Amino acid sequence: MTKKTLLIVVLLLAACALPFLVSNYRTFQFTLVLIYAIALLGLNILTGYNGQVSLGHGAFYAIGAYVAAVLMDKAGVPYWATLPAAGAVCLLAGFLFGLPALRLEGLYLALATFALGVSLPQLLKYKALEPWTGGVQGIVIPKPEAPAFFADAGLPLNPDQWLYFFTLAITLLMFLLGWNLLRGRVGRALVAIRDHHIAAQAMGVNNALYKSLAFGVSAMYTGIAGALGAIAVQFVAPDSFNIFLSILLLVGIVIGGLASISGALYGALFIQFVPNIADEVSKAAPWAIFGIFMIVSVYLMPTGVAGALRLLLARSRQWGQNKRTSKEELAP
Amino acid sequence: MKRLLVGLLFACIALPVLAQKKYDPGANDKEIRIGNTNPYSGPASAYGTIGKSIAAYFKMVNDQGGINGRKVNFISYDDGYSPPRTVEMARKLVEQDEVLFVFQTLGTPSNTAIHKYMNMRKVPQMHVATGATKWNDPKNHPWTMGWQPNYQTEAQVYAKHILKTKPDAKIAVLYQNDDYGKDYLKGFKDGLGSKANLIVAEASYEVSEPTIDSQIVQLQSSGANVLFNITTPKFAAQAIRKAYDIGWKPVHYLNNVSNSVGSVLTPAGLEKSVGIISSAYLKDATDSRWANDPAITRWRDFMKKYYPDGNVADVFNVYGYTVAATLHQVLKQCGNDLTRQNVMKQAASMKGFRIDTLLPGITVQTGGSDYAPIEALQLERFNGKQWELFGEVISSN
Numbered sequence: 001m002t003k004k005t006l007l008i009v010v011l012l013l014a015a016c017a018l019p020f021l022v023s024n025y026r027t028f029q030f031t032l033v034l035i036y037a038i039a040l041l042g043l044n045i046l047t048g049y050n051g052q053v054s055l056g057h058g059a060f061y062a063i064g065a066y067v068a069a070v071l072m073d074k075a076g077v078p079y080w081a082t083l084p085a086a087g088a089v090c091l092l093a094g095f096l097f098g099l100p101a102l103r104l105e106g107l108y109l110a111l112a113t114f115a116l117g118v119s120l121p122q123l124l125k126y127k128a129l130e131p132w133t134g135g136v137q138g139i140v141i142p143k144p145e146a147p148a149f150f151a152d153a154g155l156p157l158n159p160d161q162w163l164y165f166f167t168l169a170i171t172l173l174m175f176l177l178g179w180n181l182l183r184g185r186v187g188r189a190l191v192a193i194r195d196h197h198i199a200a201q202a203m204g205v206n207n208a209l210y211k212s213l214a215f216g217v218s219a220m221y222t223g224i225a226g227a228l229g230a231i232a233v234q235f236v237a238p239d240s241f242n243i244f245l246s247i248l249l250l251v252g253i254v255i256g257g258l259a260s261i262s263g264a265l266y267g268a269l270f271i272q273f274v275p276n277i278a279d280e281v282s283k284a285a286p287w288a289i290f291g292i293f294m295i296v297s298v299y300l301m302p303t304g305v306a307g308a309l310r311l312l313l314a315r316s317r318q319w320g321q322n323k324r325t326s327k328e329e330l331a332p
Numbered sequence: 333m334k335r336l337l338v339g340l341l342f343a344c345i346a347l348p349v350l351a352q353k354k355y356d357p358g359a360n361d362k363e364i365r366i367g368n369t370n371p372y373s374g375p376a377s378a379y380g381t382i383g384k385s386i387a388a389y390f391k392m393v394n395d396q397g398g399i400n401g402r403k404v405n406f407i408s409y410d411d412g413y414s415p416p417r418t419v420e421m422a423r424k425l426v427e428q429d430e431v432l433f434v435f436q437t438l439g440t441p442s443n444t445a446i447h448k449y450m451n452m453r454k455v456p457q458m459h460v461a462t463g464a465t466k467w468n469d470p471k472n473h474p475w476t477m478g479w480q481p482n483y484q485t486e487a488q489v490y491a492k493h494i495l496k497t498k499p500d501a502k503i504a505v506l507y508q509n510d511d512y513g514k515d516y517l518k519g520f521k522d523g524l525g526s527k528a529n530l531i532v533a534e535a536s537y538e539v540s541e542p543t544i545d546s547q548i549v550q551l552q553s554s555g556a557n558v559l560f561n562i563t564t565p566k567f568a569a570q571a572i573r574k575a576y577d578i579g580w581k582p583v584h585y586l587n588n589v590s591n592s593v594g595s596v597l598t599p600a601g602l603e604k605s606v607g608i609i610s611s612a613y614l615k616d617a618t619d620s621r622w623a624n625d626p627a628i629t630r631w632r633d634f635m636k637k638y639y640p641d642g643n644v645a646d647v648f649n650v651y652g653y654t655v656a657a658t659l660h661q662v663l664k665q666c667g668n669d670l671t672r673q674n675v676m677k678q679a680a681s682m683k684g685f686r687i688d689t690l691l692p693g694i695t696v697q698t699g700g701s702d703y704a705p706i707e708a709l710q711l712e713r714f715n716g717k718q719w720e721l722f723g724e725v726i727s728s729n
Contacts, residue, residue, distance in 0.1 A: 025427035029420070127509060127538070136510045138415070138441055140448055233416045235445040240415045244374070279372075279410045283384075286410050287373050 015168060024160040028232065029272060031164045034171045035228045036268035040252045041178050041261065042221025047250070048259035049182060050214040051194030052101070053110040056117030058246035060090050060219040062236075064226025066124065069139040069236040070132050079144045079231050083170065086227035087220045094219020098212035117246040124238040138237025141230065167228055174221060179261055181217070190214055191259070222249075255297055257304025266305035270297075352668075358432030359670035364663060365405045366390075367425030367434040369442065374412035379438055381642060382461060383408045385652030386436060388639035389660075399663045402670075407431060413438075415445035422446040426455050433458050433675055435659055436479075436652075440464045440511070443476075451475045456676050458662075459655055459705070463589075465515055468704040470680070475672075477679055477703045479655055481613055483512065483587075484519025487560075489611055489709050489726045490585045491523025494530075494558060498583065502532045504556035506547055506571060508563055509536040516562040516587060532556050537567065545574050552580040560585045565596045572600035572608065586610045588709075593618075594645075597714060606716045611709040614650050615689050619718060627688035654689045658696055658705065661685055679705075693725035 019027040043057050067089050068082035077085070097116065104112050124133050133139070146162035157165070181187060189210050192200035201207050230236045248271050256267025278289035301308035358365040370383030390404040398404065407429055411417040418437065425431045433456035437443055440462040450457040451473050459479035460467050463486075467478035494501050505520065507513035513536065521528045533554035535547040544567050551559065552575070559582040561571050568590035575584070584607065590596045591610040615622045622628040631653055635642050642649050663670075665678040682705060685696040696705045708727040712719040 023427060025423045028423060032420070122539075125510065125539070136441065136512075138444060140444065229416070233419045233445070234448065235415055235419065237415050237441040237445070239413060239439075239441045240445075242374075242414065244412070244414075283372055283408070283410065 012172075016165075019161040019164045024158065027160045027164050031160070031167050031232050032229070033265075033268045033272045034164075034167045035225050035232060036249075036252065036271055037264045038171055038174050038228070039222045039225035039249055040256060040264035040267045041174065042218045042225065043249050044253045044256075044259065044261075044264055045178065045182070045190070045221065046214050046218035048253055048257075048263070049187065049194065050190045050211065052211065052214065053106065053250075054113040054218070054246075055110050055243075055250060056113035056115070056120075056246050057218070057222050057249050058241050058243065059113075059116045059120040060094060060222040061226035061229065061245060061249070062120050062124065062238075062241035063093055064090050064223030065230035065236045065241070066133060066139075066226075067223070068227035068230045069141050072141045072231075073134075073139045074132060079141075080166070082231075083224050083227050087224045090223025090226075091216045091220040093223075095212050095216030097219070098215025101215065102208055102211055114243070114246075117243045121238040121241055124241075134237075136238060138235055138240070140235050143234050144231060163232055167232070170224070170228065174224065175261065175264075178221070182261065186210075251294065253304075255294065255301075255304060257306025257308075260304065260306035262309075263304050263306035270305075354669045354671050354674070356432060356671045356673075357430040359402070361402070363403045363405045364399065364670060365407065365429060365431045366659075367422070367429060367431035368406065368408040369411040369418050369421045369425075369434070369437045370408055371413040371438060372410040374414065376413040376439065379413075379461070379648065380410075381646060381648050382436065382438065382652040382655075385635075385639055385642060385649045386656045388634070388642070389653055389656035392634060392638050393660060399660065400667060404663075411439075411442060413442065415439075415441045418442035419445050419449065422449065426450075426453060431455075432670060433672060435459055436461045436655055438462070443467070447473060447476060454672060456672055456679070458675070458679060459659060461655070463515075464511065465519070468702070470701055470703045475676060477676075477698075477705070479658065479705050480651075481706050481709050482519075482704060483515040484522065485704065485707050486588060486611055486709055487516045487519030487562075488523035489711070490560060490609075491520050492726060493609075493711060493723075494583075494585075495524065495527060498558060499527075501530050501558040501583075502554070502556045503530050503558045503560060504533040504551040504554055504582065505531055505535070505560045506544070506551060506563060507534070507536050508567065509538055512564075512589075513562050520560060537563075539564070544570055547571075548574040548580070549578065552578060556582055558583045558585070561590075562587050563590060565590045565592065568596045569600040572597070572605055576601070576604035584608045588612060591712075591719065593714075593718065602716055605714050608714045609711055610714070610719065611711050612719065612721070613691055613694050613706055613709050614647060614654060615691060616647050616719070617650055618645050618647075621721075631689055650689055654687050657687045657689070658682075658685070661687075661696075691721070691725065 018030060039061055043054060046052050046054055064086040067086040071077040071082045071085060072079060101109055101112055125136055143159050144163060145159055146157040150157050189205045192205055193207055193210055197207055252267030252271040255270045257263025274293050275290055278286045281289045368383055370380050371377050372380040387406050387408060390406045393399060394403045407425060409421040411421050422434060425434055435458045438461040443460045443462055454475055457476040459477060463480055463483045465482040465484045467476055505517060507517050524530060533551050533556055535551050537544045537547055548571055561568060561584060563571055568586060586608050588611050597605040615625065615628055617628055631650060632644060634653065635644055635649065662679045666674050680698045680700055680703065682696045682698045691710050694706065694708045698705050708725045710721050710725045711723050712721045
């Protein structure tokens with residue numbers, strides 16, 4: 001067993017122990033962290049790996065949330081079955097949005113996605129959709145209970161703990177899929193397009209296909225996160241998904257670390273907890289405090305938390321090596 | 333003898349209360365913890381001043397010795413008017429800060445998001461800051477209570493006034509097509525009752541529409557001589573202007589969501605707004621009538637001392653002060669029985685409690701099946717400079 005797998009196993013054990021050590025409210029917050037982490041991983045595939053900036057990923061988060069809520073509320077679909085549906089709808093929506101977006105580069109794409117992000121909350125209020133979406137009133141959905149066999153097995157879980165483990169399992173699955181996708185041919189193609197799209201094309205990468213696929217997969221991740229978010233919060237309304245959510249997601253991947261899988265987790269911790277800390281520091285200007293946190297972390301860790309950790313690890317390894325070599329030199 | 337018996341009876345009731353103190357989480361001998369969420373940031377941050385004025389009010393109460401010897405610890409978090417944040421903050425207040433109850437959580441979507449949670453946990457969701465009618469539902473949601481006159485109540489007051497003054501009216505209704513507009517429309521039709529056929533035309537608009545000129549023209553062509561204008565500020569100003577410009581002069585009723593002189597009537601044109609009828613339940617501090625009113629003078633002193641950053645022209649600060657005074661009374665009535673059940677019970681037994689920043693004649697009135705504390709309003713007419721109250725205080729029930 002390498003050091004890395006050992007670390008992952010320890011982290012996993014810690015994650016499993018967590019809901020038994022902290023209050024239900026904290027468990028709920030960590031559930032939200034996991035949900036954000038999925039969304040951030042999705043956005044990172046698009047922006048970090050493929051270099052397409054999206055200012056409208058909140059829209060896909062909203063679509064996922066609404067797919068889950070409408071299915072549960074109108075069709076009586078169980079909560080776990082709404083996730084694949086939300087993922088599929090967002091995959092399609094993202095792919096279709098990605099097609100015209102192909103013609104847009106950099107800032108222009110950012111503006112187009114921004115338009116998507118600002119318009120979606122209003123579209124959700126649209127009259128013709130009201131029988132499903134509930135208009136501005138939104139939809140209230142019930143909280144999932146832990147399956148009976150946990151209690152039978154002598155492990156009674158309350159709804160918050162159950163939802164945490166459910167989300168943890170989905171998060172692990174999504175991260176595993178993401179890791180598998182990004183470390184191979186597809187990941188290399190995405191990075192090649194980001195770094196030099198003409199060179200990538202010359203090497204035989206189908207730019208158009210990969211870029212739209214990246215959009216689709218990214219939207220799918222965010223949509224699944226949205227569905228989980230709706231289940232956790234038990235309520236969806238257009239006001240839940242304003243443009244600020246999209247921007248917060250972008251903040252998350254930059255702070256966490258662009259083009260890094262673990263960065264999604266750090267970013268999620270940041271966007272979940274730092275606004276709360278800021279609110280406690282100052283009621284008058286919570287977002288100014290948030291801004292200070294943001295500037296400080298960007299200044300101290302220009303490659304995100306993940307990048308900073310990598311750097312730290314490399315330095316300590318080098319330092320260890322230097323020490324060893326200097327010892328060897330000293331030896332006769 | 334009779335007096336003695338009555339005295340004994342009272343003593344019997346009072347004794348157990350005095351004898352034993354009862355507490356739920358969030359209350360003890362020293363303090364009462366109250367939770368709140370307000371939009372201090374985000375699109376609705378103009379409302380944030382309500383949370384600040386409530387905090388200032390309880391600071392004043394604490395300086396004066398607290399309530400029954402206990403200090404009020406008012407914990408307020410920013411939810412940015414985002415329902416998921418409200419859920420998170422409400423859970424934090426209930427589960428981590430262990431407040432006795434939440435008070436004045438602001439916004440219809442935000443309160444909808446925590447409605448089920450609060451009732452499931454049996455933690456009072458007290459005096460919510462929204463005008464929707466659904467908060468008055470003690471049967472299904474016994475732990476949630478509204479405060480301000482709800483939209484349906486207000487619409488019923490206009491309907492009654494129309495029936496009284498113009499029984500042969502031909503009414504046109506303009507409304508915003510969402511739950512707010514529909515809430516008003518329903519109350520209006522309920523108020524007209526069997527006379528609902530007086531409505532000759534209805535037109536609605538979406539918030540996303542740039543103007544509502546065509547709706548006004550359409551309503552005018554119906555031949556209506558009364559207009560009930562259910563619109564938010566921007567559209568209210570457009571409607572007033574357009575009706576005037578095309579020479580339509582119906583008796584114009586304007587919902588009090590949009591009765592701000594500064595942000596509605598002035599942009600529409602003050603001379604075009606003469607004669608418009610609306611309603612109020614709070615004393616507006618900018619109104620010259622209340623310039624020397626003792627209640628408003630006291631309120632001004634309060635603002636100066638405890639909330640000097642607050643805008644004294646902002647009626648939301650009168651709102652915050654008045655709603656906090658309502659809760660102050662509820663907690664006084666609770667005595668030493670600070671359980672969630674008793675807080676709800678006392679809040680539901682306010683028998684004509686008078687707060688002097690409410691318009692004269694308006695009181696707080698609740699009961700076991702009546703979770704709508706303020707149900708009376710007074711009509712007002714715009715005279716080209718300011719609103720003039722007229723007629724009696726009208727209650728919807």
